[in-house]
Amino acid sequence: MGTSNWQNISYCCELIHDLAPRRTLDIGIGTLGRWAMLVREFTDVWQGHIRPAEWQGRMDGIEAFPAQVTELHRLLYDRIFIGDAFEVIDTLGDYDLVILGDVLEHFAADRALPMLGKCLQRAPQVLVVTPLGALEEWPQGAEYGNPWEIHRVAFTAADFLDSEHWEVRDHRLFRDFLDREFGAFLLSPRADARRK
Numbered sequence: 001m002g003t004s005n006w007q008n009i010s011y012c013c014e015l016i017h018d019l020a021p022r023r024t025l026d027i028g029i030g031t032l033g034r035w036a037m038l039v040r041e042f043t044d045v046w047q048g049h050i051r052p053a054e055w056q057g058r059m060d061g062i063e064a065f066p067a068q069v070t071e072l073h074r075l076l077y078d079r080i081f082i083g084d085a086f087e088v089i090d091t092l093g094d095y096d097l098v099i100l101g102d103v104l105e106h107f108a109a110d111r112a113l114p115m116l117g118k119c120l121q122r123a124p125q126v127l128v129v130t131p132l133g134a135l136e137e138w139p140q141g142a143e144y145g146n147p148w149e150i151h152r153v154a155f156t157a158a159d160f161l162d163s164e165h166w167e168v169r170d171h172r173l174f175r176d177f178l179d180r181e182f183g184a185f186l187l188s189p190r191a192d193a194r195r196k
Contacts (some may be wrong), residue, residue: 007174007175007176007182008129008172008174008182008184009038011172011174011184012038012101012127012129012184013038013041013042015127015170015184015186016038016039016042016043016097016127017042017043017046019096019097019125020042020043021039021043021057021095021096021097021125022043022056022057022058022096023057023058023060023094023095023096023097024036024039024043024057024058024059024060024095024096024097024098024099025060025061025062025089025092025095025097025098025099025119025122025123026039026059026060026061026062026077026098026099026101027061027062027085027089027098027099027100027103027119028061028062028063028064028085028100028101028102028103028106029061029062029063029068029069029073029077029080030068030101030102031068032072033061033072033073033076033077034101035099035101036059036061036073036076036077037076039057039059039097039099040055040057040059040076043057044056044057052075058078059076059077059078060077060078060079060080060081060092060095061073061077061079061080061081062080062081062082062083062085062088062089063080063081063082064082064083064084064085066082069082085103085115086107086111086114086115086118089115089118089119089122090118092122093122094122094123095122095123096123096124096125097123097125097126097127098119098122098123098125098126098127099126099127100115100116100119100126100127100128100129100130101127101129102129102130102131103130104116104128104130104153104155105130105131105152105153105154105155106152107152107153108152108153109152109153112152112153112155113159116128116166116187117165120165120166120187120188120189121189124188124189125169125186125187125188126166126186126187126188127184127185127186127187128160128183128184128185128187129182129183129184129185130155130182130183130185131154131155131180131181131182132154132155132156132157132173132180132181132182132183133154133156133180133181157171157173157181157183160183160185160187161185164190165189165190166187166188166189166190167187167188167189167190168185168186168187169186169187169188170185170186171183171184171185171186172184
């Protein structure tokens with residue numbers, strides 16, 4: 001629905017604060033640009049760069065549904081790239097952090113983990129927040145006419161915790177207000193997997 005659960009926010013804010021990324025890419029900017037606002041707060045505002053003209057970090061976003069982009073997004077993000085993130089990311093440079101905040105479950109099953117792989121080629125850390133469990137537990141269609149909102153793939157915690165392609169730097173599991181499980185995973189590419 002263009003937004004997501006809140007139970008993980010304080011945990012993710014701690015991660016963002018500690019990582020202090022200078023260049024961040026948010027995939028799927030959401031209704032309010034939550035991740036851009038949080039990154040700006042903990043990497044710019046907390047450093048004394050209060051006004052947008054003073055911000056020093058770069059905050060980019062990719063959005064597949066152009067109608068989602070508002071003036072608020074244009075204020076928070078330096079650049080917003082419109083299109084399918086699976087393709088757009090190949091045209092971008094490197095980042096310190098890529099955020100997939102309640103986005104990976106919207107990719108087709110054969111593209112979700114390859115998309116994560118592409119993110120790990122662009123940044124030394126990738127923050128994934130996603131529902132865990134069967135698709136039936138997390139039903140979602142084309143909310144407000146946005147076909148990119150459909151939940152297409154389901155994950156378990158093991159899908160992120162046990163991989164030969166990345167290392168888990170940190171993670172935490174949460175329950176939403178309906179008692180459904182979701183997780184936040186901070187991943188880094190294995191040394192031999194990062195592109196040269």
